[in-house]
Amino acid sequence: MVKQGILSRYRDLLPVTANTPLFSLGEGDTPLTRSPQLENKIGCGSLYYKLEGCNPTGSFKDRGMVVAIAKALEEDNRAVICASTGNTSASAAAYAASSALDAIIVIPEGKIALGKLAQAIVHGARIIAIDGNFDLALKIVRSLSQKHQVTLVNSLNPNRIEGQKTASFEVVDEMGTAPDYLFIPVGNAGNITAYWKGFVEYYQLGKIKQKPKMMGFQAEGAAPIVRGHVVDNPETVATAIRIGNPASWQRAIAARDESGGVIDMVSDEDILEAYSLLASKEGIFCEPASAASVAGLLKLTRRGMDLSAKSVVCVLTGSGLKDVDTATRKTPSFTVLPANLADIEKAIGWD
Amino acid sequence: MVKQGILSRYRDLLPVTANTPLFSLGEGDTPLTRSPQLENKIGCGSLYYKLEGCNPTGSFKDRGMVVAIAKALEEDNRAVICASTGNTSASAAAYAASSALDAIIVIPEGKIALGKLAQAIVHGARIIAIDGNFDLALKIVRSLSQKHQVTLVNSLNPNRIEGQKTASFEVVDEMGTAPDYLFIPVGNAGNITAYWKGFVEYYQLGKIKQKPKMMGFQAEGAAPIVRGHVVDNPETVATAIRIGNPASWQRAIAARDESGGVIDMVSDEDILEAYSLLASKEGIFCEPASAASVAGLLKLTRRGMDLSAKSVVCVLTGSGLKDVDTATRKTPSFTVLPANLADIEKAIGWD
Numbered sequence: 246m247v248k249q250g251i252l253s254r255y256r257d258l259l260p261v262t263a264n265t266p267l268f269s270l271g272e273g274d275t276p277l278t279r280s281p282q283l284e285n286k287i288g289c290g291s292l293y294y295k296l297e298g299c300n301p302t303g304s305f306k307d308r309g310m311v312v313a314i315a316k317a318l319e320e321d322n323r324a325v326i327c328a329s330t331g332n333t334s335a336s337a338a339a340y341a342a343s344s345a346l347d348a349i350i351v352i353p354e355g356k357i358a359l360g361k362l363a364q365a366i367v368h369g370a371r372i373i374a375i376d377g378n379f380d381l382a383l384k385i386v387r388s389l390s391q392k393h394q395v396t397l398v399n400s401l402n403p404n405r406i407e408g409q410k411t412a413s414f415e416v417v418d419e420m421g422t423a424p425d426y427l428f429i430p431v432g433n434a435g436n437i438t439a440y441w442k443g444f445v446e447y448y449q450l451g452k453i454k455q456k457p458k459m460m461g462f463q464a465e466g467a468a469p470i471v472r473g474h475v476v477d478n479p480e481t482v483a484t485a486i487r488i489g490n491p492a493s494w495q496r497a498i499a500a501r502d503e504s505g506g507v508i509d510m511v512s513d514e515d516i517l518e519a520y521s522l523l524a525s526k527e528g529i530f531c532e533p534a535s536a537a538s539v540a541g542l543l544k545l546t547r548r549g550m551d552l553s554a555k556s557v558v559c560v561l562t563g564s565g566l567k568d569v570d571t572a573t574r575k576t577p578s579f580t581v582l583p584a585n586l587a588d589i590e591k592a593i594g595w596d
Numbered sequence: 597m598v599k600q601g602i603l604s605r606y607r608d609l610l611p612v613t614a615n616t617p618l619f620s621l622g623e624g625d626t627p628l629t630r631s632p633q634l635e636n637k638i639g640c641g642s643l644y645y646k647l648e649g650c651n652p653t654g655s656f657k658d659r660g661m662v663v664a665i666a667k668a669l670e671e672d673n674r675a676v677i678c679a680s681t682g683n684t685s686a687s688a689a690a691y692a693a694s695s696a697l698d699a700i701i702v703i704p705e706g707k708i709a710l711g712k713l714a715q716a717i718v719h720g721a722r723i724i725a726i727d728g729n730f731d732l733a734l735k736i737v738r739s740l741s742q743k744h745q746v747t748l749v750n751s752l753n754p755n756r757i758e759g760q761k762t763a764s765f766e767v768v769d770e771m772g773t774a775p776d777y778l779f780i781p782v783g784n785a786g787n788i789t790a791y792w793k794g795f796v797e798y799y800q801l802g803k804i805k806q807k808p809k810m811m812g813f814q815a816e817g818a819a820p821i822v823r824g825h826v827v828d829n830p831e832t833v834a835t836a837i838r839i840g841n842p843a844s845w846q847r848a849i850a851a852r853d854e855s856g857g858v859i860d861m862v863s864d865e866d867i868l869e870a871y872s873l874l875a876s877k878e879g880i881f882c883e884p885a886s887a888a889s890v891a892g893l894l895k896l897t898r899r900g901m902d903l904s905a906k907s908v909v910c911v912l913t914g915s916g917l918k919d920v921d922t923a924t925r926k927t928p929s930f931t932v933l934p935a936n937l938a939d940i941e942k943a944i945g946w947d
Contacts, residue, residue, distance in 0.1 A: 250627075250629075269627075269629055269630075270632075271628075271629045274627070275622075276621075276622025276652065281619065282696065297651045298652075299622060299651070299652060301627065301647060301880070303833050303915070322683075340879055341879075342875065342878070342879045343632040343633070344622075345633065359920075364881055364916075366924055367876075367881055367916065368875050368876060368879065368881065373930075373943060374931070375934070376933065377935035381935050385935065389944075393946055418608060426907075465633060495770070524719050524720065525695070528693045528694030529694075530653065530690065530715055530718055565715075565916060567917060569710075572714045572718040573713075573718075579703075579723060581725075581726065584663050584726040589736060590744075593700060593724070595744055
C-alpha cells in the first residue's frame with residue numbers, strides 16, 4: 246500500500262469530507278532524528294529534531310497547503326492566491342501546479358531575490374509585483390479572494406493550520422508520548438498555533454497524558470509578541486520569521502499560557518550561532534529561521550534551565566538550500582594546489 | 597519508538613555488525629508519490645515517483661553515506677575523503693560533521709560554483725582545490741586513502757552501494773510488490789547497480805516474485821555506456837550525471853541485461869523538457885539529472901511503448917534546490933503594478 250500523505254493518514258482529524266480529494270505530493274512523515282552531539286553538550290535527557298525541510302518543497306508549509314488545495318478543489322475553485330516571497334509561495338505554486346490550478350503570487354515591491362522565488366517560478370505561478378509593502382500585498386489578495394472564485398492560501402486560511410497540526414500527531418505517534426518541551430520558531434505564529442492544536446486534540450483523544458510546554462522564539466528585530474506591540478519594519482537574517490504583526494498572535498499567546506511555556510526572543514547573532522552549530526556538529530542544514538528554535542534552547546540552558554531528565558523536540562521548519570547565500574557568507578578562499586600527493590598531504594597536515 | 601533510519605531498519609541486509617553504530621540523520625523512508633497528471637497523459641497503468649530529494653541533504657547519496665560513515669567509525673578512522681563538487685561532498689560533509697569526523701573534499705580546478713559547494717562549506721568540510729581534472733582528483737583521494745587512516749567515501753567504497761540498495765527495499769515494502777519498470781538516471785552507474793542489487797536480494801528472500809526491468813538513462817553528452825566507449829569531456833546540463841567513465845559500468849550493463857531492461861540516452865533538451873514538465877504539471881522540483889528518468893519514459897512512450905497495464909517507478913535522485921540557476925534560467929520579467937485592485941485584476945485577466 247503506497248503511502249498517501251497527511252490527508253489520508255489523518256483524515257479523521259482533518260476537515261476532510263467524502264468530496265475531498267485525498268492526494269499527496271509526499272508531505273509529512275518527516276524525520277524525527279536524535280541529536281548526535283548537542284544533546285550531550287547541553288546535558289539534555291533526549292533531544293530530537295523534527296526535520297520539516299524534508300517535506301517536498303523544503304518546508305513545513307506543505308502540510309497546510311495540501312489541505313488548503315484539496316479544499317479549493319472540493320469547492321471547485323480554479324485558482325489560488327497568496328502574498329508571499331518565500332516558503333508559502335513555493336508550496337502554493339507546487340501544489341497548485343500538480344492539481345492544474347492557477348497560482349497567483351503577489352509580492353511587494355523592492356529588490357526581488359530570485360533565489361527566494363525560484364520555486365514559484367519553476368512551478369509556473371503567476372507572479373505579480375506591486376508598488377507597496379507586504380501588508381498591502383496581503384490586503385490586496387484578501388480583497389481579490391473575497392471578490393473572485395479564488396482560494397486565499399495565506400495562513401488566514403484555517404485549513405493551513407489544520408494541516409500543520411499533523412506534525413504534532415507525527416511527533417507523538419513516533420515517540421509514543423509527547424515531549425516535555427517543544428521549541429519552535431515564531432514568525433506569523435501559525436505553526437506554534439498548529440502544533441499546540443495538534444497536541445490538545447491528541448490529549449482530548451486520550452493519546453497523550455501530558456501536553457508539552459510550548460517554547461516559541463522570535464527574532465529580536467521581529468519580536469512583536471515578546472515586545473507587546475506591532476513592529477513596523479521587522480528586520481532579521483531569519484527572513485521566514487520576519488513578521489511585524491503576526492496573524493495568529495493571540496493564539497500563540499494562548500498556546501504559551503495554556504501549556505505553561507514561554508515566547509521569548511533571540512538575536513540574529515544567536516540565530517546564526519545555532520545555524521552554524523547545527524551544520525557543523527549535528528549535520529543539519531536548515532534555513533536561518535529554523536535555527537531560532539535551537540538558539541532559544543541554547544539561550545535557556547545557558548541561563549541554567551535543567552533539562553537532564555527532560556525530552557525536547559526542536560522544530561526545524563525548512564531546508565537550508567532555500568537560502569544558500571547565508572551558508573556561503575563566510576566562505577573560505579580556495580588555494581589551488583599542485584596535483585601531487587606531497588603538496589596535498591602537507592596542506593591537510595598529513596606530512 | 598523513534599524512527600531509526602536505514603541502518604536499523606534494514607540491518608539484517610546491510611554490512612552491520614555488533615560494533616556498527618546505528619545512527620541516522622533521517623535518511624531513507626522517502627516519499628513514493630503517485631503521478632498527478634503525467635500518468636494519464638501517457639496512458640500508464642500506474643506511475644510513481646521515488647522522491648530522493650527528500651533525504652536530509654537533498655539527494656539519494658545519504659543512503660550510502662550513512663553506511664560508509666558508520667563503517668568508518670567502526671574502523672576507528674577519524675577522517676573521510678572524497679573527490680566531488682556535488683551531492684557526494686554535501687552528504688559526506690553532513691554525516692562526517694554529525695559524527696565529529698573530519699571531511700576532506702578534493703575538487704578539480706576551474707570555475708568553482710559556490711552553490712554546488714554550499715553544503716560542504718556549511719558543514720565545515722576541508723575543501724582542497726587541485727590543479728587537475730576530476731579523474732586526477734579521484735586518483736589522489738584513492739592514493740591518500742590507501743596511505744593514511746582515512747576512509748574513501750566515493751562510490752568505489754562498496755558500503756555506498758549497500759546503503760543505496762535500501763531504496764529498492766522501500767519501493768517494494770510500500771507497493772507490496774516490485775514495479776514492472778524502474779526508470780533511473782545513469783551517471784557513475786552506482787545507483788542503478790544498487791537498485792538492482794536490492795531487487796535481486798528481495799527476490800532471493802522471496803519478498804517479490806518478479807523483478808522490474810531496469811531502464812537507465814544517460815545524457816547524450818555523457819553517455820559512455822550507450823556509446824560503448826569512455827567520453828573524455830562529458831558535457832550536460834545534468835551535472836550530477838556528467839560522467840565520462842562510470843565506476844560501476846559493468847554492473848550497470850549486468851543490471852540491464854539480467855533484468856531485460858535498457859540503458860539509453862536523452863538529450864539535454866529532453867532533460868529540460870521533463871524537468872519543466874515535472875515542475876509545472878506534477879508539482880515536483882528536482883535537479884536536472886533527476887529528470888533524465890522521466891525524459892527516458894517520455895522518449896519510450898512517444899516511440900509507442902505500451903504501459904497501459906504496467907506499473908512504473910521513476911527515481912528522482914535529488915532536490916531542485918541544489919541547482920536554482922537552472923530553475924531561474926527562463927525567468928519572467930516582473931512589471932511592478934500600482935497597488936490597486938483594478939490594475940491587478942486587469943493584469944490577471946479578471947477585469
